[in-house]
Amino acid sequence: MKLATPYYLIDEARLLKNLERIQLVREQAGAKSVLALKCFSTWPVFSLMRQYMDGTTSSSLYEARLGYEEFGKEVHAYSVAFAEEEIDELSKISDKIIFNSVTQLKQFAGKTGQLARGLRLNPQVSYSEYDLADPARPYSRLGVVDIPPPEVTELISGAMLHYNCENDDFDNFSSVLEEIGERYADLLHQLDWLSLGGGVFFTGDDYPLGKFIEKLKAFSEQFDLQLYLEPGEAAITESTTLVTTVLDVVHNERDIVIVDSSIEAHMLDLLTYQEKAHIKGGSPSGAFHYIIAGRSCLAGDIFGEYRSDIPLRPGDQLQLADAGGYTMVKMNWFNGLKMPSIVVKRLNGRCDTVKTFSYQDFKQSFGTDAFAHNGGFG
Ligand SMILES: Cc1ncc(COP(=O)(O)O)c(C=O)c1O
Numbered sequence: 001m002k003l004a005t006p007y008y009l010i011d012e013a014r015l016l017k018n019l020e021r022i023q024l025v026r027e028q029a030g031a032k033s034v035l036a037l038k039c040f041s042t043w044p045v046f047s048l049m050r051q052y053m054d055g056t057t058s059s060s061l062y063e064a065r066l067g068y069e070e071f072g073k074e075v076h077a078y079s080v081a082f083a084e085e086e087i088d089e090l091s092k093i094s095d096k097i098i099f100n101s102v103t104q105l106k107q108f109a110g111k112t113g114q115l116a117r118g119l120r121l122n123p124q125v126s127y128s129e130y131d132l133a134d135p136a137r138p139y140s141r142l143g144v145v146d147i148p149p150p151e152v153t154e155l156i157s158g159a160m161l162h163y164n165c166e167n168d169d170f171d172n173f174s175s176v177l178e179e180i181g182e183r184y185a186d187l188l189h190q191l192d193w194l195s196l197g198g199g200v201f202f203t204g205d206d207y208p209l210g211k212f213i214e215k216l217k218a219f220s221e222q223f224d225l226q227l228y229l230e231p232g233e234a235a236i237t238e239s240t241t242l243v244t245t246v247l248d249v250v251h252n253e254r255d256i257v258i259v260d261s262s263i264e265a266h267m268l269d270l271l272t273y274q275e276k277a278h279i280k281g282g283s284p285s286g287a288f289h290y291i292i293a294g295r296s297c298l299a300g301d302i303f304g305e306y307r308s309d310i311p312l313r314p315g316d317q318l319q320l321a322d323a324g325g326y327t328m329v330k331m332n333w334f335n336g337l338k339m340p341s342i343v344v345k346r347l348n349g350r351c352d353t354v355k356t357f358s359y360q361d362f363k364q365s366f367g368t369d370a371f372a373h374n375g376g377f378g
Contacts, residue, residue, distance in 0.1 A: 005245040006261040006340035015239040018203040019052035029216035031227040037063040039232025039325045043070035044354040057230045061086045068093035109155045118158040128165035162197025188223040195228035203234045233325040240324030246316045262294030265334045269326040276304035278321040296335045
């Protein structure tokens with residue numbers, strides 16, 4: 001049966017390729033990996049991911065709770081700022097709680113019981129092509145800049161640094177890790193664990209995984225530390241496509257294909273970072289050249305360009321590649337567009353539709369039935 005579009009299609013076989021590389025790093029470097037839920041929270045595939053990863057890391061109480069309920073293993077709780085009323089619940093469900101500032105660490109340390117506490121450090125170096133996503137940009141609020149004094153160090157057993165964004169350059173990773181080792185040497189010798197955050201593309205086909213493993217192993221031995229990685233994108237890269245259907249083809253100097261999805265609503269990061277979607281199939285030298293656009297009212301709702309040997313027509317399907325990271329977690333109801341369903345292609349080939357959205361989901365996002373027809377309408 002043909003599935004109704006739009007839908008995100010998560011291919012577990014492709015996911016496994018990333019997970020097996022993560023597993024190698026765990027086995028050979030001893031570095032644990034916790035999934036960054038901010039990137040990917042689609043829990044119906046956690047039963048597979050759990051076998052290759054050590055737990056989850058979160059940016060909020062709800063993410064921590066999801067990790068606790070659906071992934072299990074280690075739950076790392078981090079937030080740019082915790083609210084006081086969240087600490088008790090977080091203390092019950094988390095293994096580690098990582099504070100973003102010394103003020104919050106001191107304020108809540110007494111309420112966290114036996115929980116392992118950590119502090120986020122801002123090493124003031126980073127790898128990011130985007131100012132928007134650069135954790136070390138000027139005036140960054142992400143982590144503590146100064147080296148923590150002893151009265152702070154005694155409150156923590158570990159630390160977290162997140163300073164990479166889409167870093168596929170091993171030499172850069174290696175030299176910055178050395179800088180970090182030098183800068184924080186005294187502190188690192190006192191800690192039990194250190195999380196290096198996410199943003200390293202170590203599951204990529206061309207990434208020198210062997211060198212990466214050696215580097216991590218040497219670093220953890222040098223400081224006698226349990227290392228953690230927090231892969232988001234690296235865990236799920238290339239595992240997911242967004243399957244859409246062509247609804248119309250219009251012409252304004254160029255041929256413009258309109259699909260039943262929207263970059264603004266369903267692949268927001270492409271818009272935020274001004275990147276083009278990669279559209280699967282097609283032919284680079286094809287005679288038919290299209291702009292592929294979404295169906296929201298936003299004039300710039302454009303996924304990218306596509307060439308084909310044959311003309312595209314309404315009813316044809318187009319698949320947008322690499323649609324797993326920062327997509328489903330950022331879906332929104334802009335224009336009331338139906339959110340894509342989520343379909344998982346299991347390792348045995350079976351396709352499970354794990355989530356569909358309806359008009360009721362849209363409506364209930366803005367109010368509950370108790371207020372239906374409020375004001376006398378109807
Ligand atoms: C603290 C932290 N950990 C992990 C990640 C995951 O990064 P990525 O998806 O690039 O691997 C992020 C991303 O912003 C982050 O801020």
